[in-house]
Amino acid sequence: SSFGAGGQRLVVAPRPTLVDPLLSALRARLGLTMGKAKPVTTSKAKAKASSKAAETPAAEEAEVEPTAEQIEARRIYTQRRDAMKWANEKIDVVHAQVQESKKKGLSFDWLSMAHDFHEVRLTRFVKRLEEKTLDGVLDSLREGLEAYLTQCASGPDVDQDGFDYHRTIWDGVLQDGSSYTRKPETPESAAAIEKLKTWTVAKEADVTALVGEMAAHSASAGVQEAGLTKIGGLFSQQREGADMTGMTCEALMPAIERGMREHMVDPGVQRSGQAALRGLSMAPGQLGLMRDAKGIDLAVESLLAQYQDKEVCQAANGNFSAMAHAAGKNSPELATMRAAGVVEALCKVMGHHAWDQTLCGKIRVTLPFIQED
Secondary structure: OEEOHHHOEEOOOOOOOOHHHHHHHHHHHHOEEOOEEOOOOOHHHHHHHHHHHHHHHHHHHHOOOOOHHHHHHHHHHHHHHHHHHHHHHHHHHHHHHHHHHHHOOOOOHHHHHHHHHHHHHHHHHHHHHHOOOOOOOOHHHHHHHHHHHHOOOOOOOOOOOOOOOOHHHHOOOOOOHHHOOOOOOOHHHHHHHHHHHOOOOOOHHHHHHHHHHHHHOOOOHHHHHHHHHHHHHHHHHHHOOOOOOOOOHHHHHHHHHHHHHHOOOOHHHHHHHHHHHHHHHHOOOOHHHHHHOOHHHHHHHHHHHOOOOHHHHHHHHHHHHHHHHHHOOOOHHHHHHHHHOHHHHHHHHHHHOOOOHHHHHHHHHHHHHHHOO
């Protein structure tokens, strides 16, 4: 600084040097502002970030698990495909046995007519699968036809006396559920129904007699429904404190399975059967034994055969709910329920009865107890 005229102090600004513009240019080039460095994004880094951003949605999309409806659709597709393959194989076996008879010069009109009976129904069965009006083949049909064909497996020269035609295995298979009509009761079966309605159990022998009464009238759907209804009712009384000896899986499961399997097309029998299985699953110490006896698989097969019937669906859902609660988390019984297709069967019911919010709501309450550990 210096003093000018009048004694005033003059402030002289420092002369800019060559360093200042060079330093400013260097800072601008390096991206330095206020003494701090900005992050430098190269073209390579930008490309990598862009690629990663593009891959993220695809990865997330790939991780999306299929819905229960998609799983059920895939299961039904596989089931129909396997059933169609099975039916076509059996048609080939029928043809082969007929041709073998012709080669040997044998003339068995009765056997040819018996084979024609099953071939016609196998052909209709395949057509129904193609039309998607059937979802698969029942175990009872599979086993019955296998037993029929085995009679001629060693050759067509068979004795007509004692030959089992196995025609009843097709009862109700090719009918719609609405077209099923229960056969009228005989005087004997009608009397048995009334007897079963008032049946009481005071000792183990009473349980054995109940099973025997059902077995004596196994062809009657009415007797089986009455017997299964009584079994479910007896278990209800037992839970309320009634002393009933002999109400075990070992004693009752054969009667439950026989009644349900032999009358799979009868909704009344299946509804009562589901209730009987529910009672058995809730009895102390019986759920594991029932699982070993394939009771869970039987309940699923019953529901799939009668999923169009609302009352059967309600009974089955109640049965599966009771099983899940009795099994508890991380149990082998719960694992068996999943493996047997309980979740898929219940989803199929919801798909068919989507308009019934009450039924679907009850199923939605049951599913988490089966799906989650």
